[in-house]
Every structure is written in C-alpha cells, then in structure tokens.
Amino acid sequence: MGNDGGSISKRDEMVRTKASVQKVDASLLRQSLWTVCRLSREPLQAPVVSDALGRLYNKDAVIQHLLQRHQSSDSTDAIPHIRGLRDTTDLALTPNTLYRPASAGQNEQHSVYPFMCPLSARQMDGMHRFVYIAPCGCVVCASGLQATLTDARGESHNCPVCAREFNAALAKGGKVQGSDVVTINPDKDEEDKMREKMESRAQHKKKKARTADREDGEVAEQEAKKRRKAERKDETRRRIAQLTAELAAEKA
Numbered sequence: 746m747g748n749d750g751g752s753i754s755k756r757d758e759m760v761r762t763k764a765s766v767q768k769v770d771a772s773l774l775r776q777s778l779w780t781v782c783r784l785s786r787e788p789l790q791a792p793v794v795s796d797a798l799g800r801l802y803n804k805d806a807v808i809q810h811l812l813q814r815h816q817s818s819d820s821t822d823a824i825p826h827i828r829g830l831r832d833t834t835d836l837a838l839t840p841n842t843l844y845r846p847a848s849a850g851q852n853e854q855h856s857v858y859p860f861m862c863p864l865s866a867r868q869m870d871g872m873h874r875f876v877y878i879a880p881c882g883c884v885v886c887a888s889g890l891q892a893t894l895t896d897a898r899g900e901s902h903n904c905p906v907c908a909r910e911f912n913a914a915l916a917k918g919g920k921v922q923g924s925d926v927v928t929i930n931p932d933k934d935e936e937d938k939m940r941e942k943m944e945s946r947a948q949h950k951k952k953k954a955r956t957a958d959r960e961d962g963e964v965a966e967q968e969a970k971k972r973r974k975a976e977r978k979d980e981t982r983r984r985i986a987q988l989t990a991e992l993a994a995e996k997a
C-alpha cells in the first residue's frame with residue numbers, strides 16, 4: 746500500500762526539505778527586517794527613521810510617501826499610522842565595522858548587517874533585542890542599555906550615548922506605557938502592546954485638541970460679550986450727546 750521503505754524515506758526527505766526551506770525563509774525575513782526599508786524595500790541607509798511600532802525606514806522613502814499620499818488613489822496605505830514626520834524619530838545609528846553590502850561579496854568576516862550597538866559592539870542582526878531611545882533616537886542593544894541603568898535613579902536616566910534624559914521604564918522591566926524606550930522590530934505580542942500605546946496616545950491627543958477647541962470657544966464668547974457691552978456703552982454715550990445737543994438747540 747505504498748508503505749514500503751522507499752516512500753518512507755521520500756517522506757523523510759520531504760520533511761527535511763520543508764524544514765530547511767522554513768529555516769531559510771526565517772533567516773531571509775530576519776535579514777530583510779534589519780537591512781531593508783519597510784516602505785521602499787531599498788537597503789537601509791542613513792538617515793533612517795523609526796515609528797511607534799519600531800519599524801525601520803529610510804527617511805527619504807517616508808518623505809516621498811507623505812508627499813505623494815494625497816495623489817495616490819490606492820486605498821491601502823502602507824503606513825497609515827504615520828501622518829507626518831512628527832510621527833517618526835530620526836535614529837542615531839552606529840555603523841557596523843564588519844559591514845559589507847551583500848552585493849560586494851561576503852566572506853566569514855563580513856556582515857550584511859549595516860549597524861551595531863555602540864555600547865556592546867553587538868551587530869544589529871535580529872539575534873539580540875535592540876531599542877531606540879525616543880527623545881534622542883540613539884539605537885542600542887537592550888542588554889547594553891540595561892547594564893548602564895542603576896536602580897538609584899528610578900525611571901529617569903540619561904542616554905548612555907548622548908546623555909539626554911529619558912524615561913527608562915521599559916528597559917528596567919517596566920511597562921511599555923510611559924517609557925521612552927522603543928523596541929525595534931518587536932515580536933507579535935510586543936507589537937500589539939506598542940500599537941495599543943500608540944492608539945491611546947492618539948486618542949489622548951484628540952481629546953486634548955477638543956478641549957483646546959472648547960477653551961478657544963469660551964474665550965471667543967467672552968470677547969463677544971465684552972464687545973457687546975462696549976457697543977452698548979457707545980450707544981448710550983451717543984444718545985446722551987444727541988439729547989444734550991437737542992436741549993442746547995431748544996434753549997437757543
């Protein structure tokens with residue numbers, strides 16, 4: 746019934762091949778996440794920016810996209826959560842000293858990954874967790890960053906690369922919420938949390954804008970009241986002047 750040794754070995758071979766194809770796919774995916782712009786699919790090249798979801802883009806590609814967005818009839822926008830450059834952070838990346846473009850030919854000393862951590866010199870190759878610090882954009886590996894944080898300082902720390910102050914909640918094992926530390930290319934679970942944070946922040950901004958609108962309305966209302974009062978005063982003054990003039994005319 747086909748259950749002879751031949752078909753079993755063929756099946757084994759198939760399973761092995763499938764597994765190795767999956768392995769190749771995973772490694773290609775990893776390579777593309779850390780070497781290629783998510784938008785243009787071009788090799789990552791400074792200036793590189795990231796967003797609230799920790800994705801990597803060439804800044805030029807994002808600008809191009811934003812400029813052409815209103816002309817595009819395509820209803821599926823690749824980056825709907827980026828409404829302007831204000832929704833991105835300029836990254837301060839450290840060039841990997843072992844980097845050599847894949848097209849230039851590789852040997853075992855070369856790396857296709859263009860960036861590395863300035864603290865640990867680890868390559869940014871998807872094998873280690875990397876983060877960026879939102880206020881300054883410095884990109885470091887998470888363990889390198891953790892090693893620089895002391896408990897004495899609570900959540901507020903200075904960037905170990907550029908010394909700018911930031912909230913280190915996430916790097917200290919705290920929540921994504923409130924933290925200035927953003928994971929680059931997070932796994933699915935963390936990306937969900939980051940998306941939640943991004944959306945709640947957008948909601949908060951909208952609410953704030955609505956409150957500001959209402960306050961503007963109140964100010965306008967008060968000014969209108971003042972104006973009406975002044976107009977009434979003018980009217981009374983005019984009336985008095987008129988009556989005075991009439992009285993004077995009668996006397997004359």
Ligand SMILES: [Zn+2]
Nearest residue numbers: 881883904907
């Ligand atoms: Zn910094």
